[in-house]
Amino acid sequence: MSNSETSDVKILNALRLGNKDAFEVIFRKYNARIYNFALATLYEKNLAEDITQNVFLSVWEHRKNIIPEKNFSAYLFTVAKNLIYRETEKMLLTFKYESHFKSQFNELDYSSEEKIDADSLTGLILQLIEKLPEARKKVFLLHFNENLKNREIATKLSISEENVETQLKRSLDFIRKQLKNHINIMTWFYL
Helix, strand or coil: CCHHHHHHHHHHHHHHCCCHHHHHHHHHHHHHHHHHHHHHHHCCHHHHHHHHHHHHHHHHHCHHHCCCCCCHHHHHHHHHHHHHHHHHHHHHHCCCCHHHHHHHHHHCCCCHHHHHHHHHHHHHHHHHHHCCCHHHHHHHHHHHCCCCCHHHHHHHHCCCHHHHHHHHHHHHHHHHHHHHHHHHHHHHHHC
16 A cells, blocks of 8 residues: 555544544545536536535535545545436426527526536537437427426327327436436546
């Protein structure tokens, strides 16, 4: 074990015991890496800051579960990846298509940089929607863009409600999986 690894183990052991100075050392060592990972994945500064803060809050709250001899960096990035994944799921579930986002940005006073960040994530989601099979994409857009209920979509497209549910589930599974792959690639890059 190198001197650096020995030092990390000592710091993590102190952190497990609730030592705030040890926490500060860990925070200073990993804060920028976690923030850059979250920013590169989510394309949004405020979200990246929130994710970073929540990662270290989780470290403090679960400090007794830390195993100092294990790869702490991998642990931190796993926590960050899970928080980012939950955030993208939340964004996906509230997603109302590009026009909805643009109307919000026009009404609210966002900086140009924040608009570009949010537009990048929106662009990624739009690209994924475009990759859906045509029938599935139609069901997805009727649900999320026009806010139609499954029964209304079934009637409009002359298909069963079960078919609508299946198409929506497959669409969401595909988009979530692609977003997760994007997050995993960014994790690999930052590790």
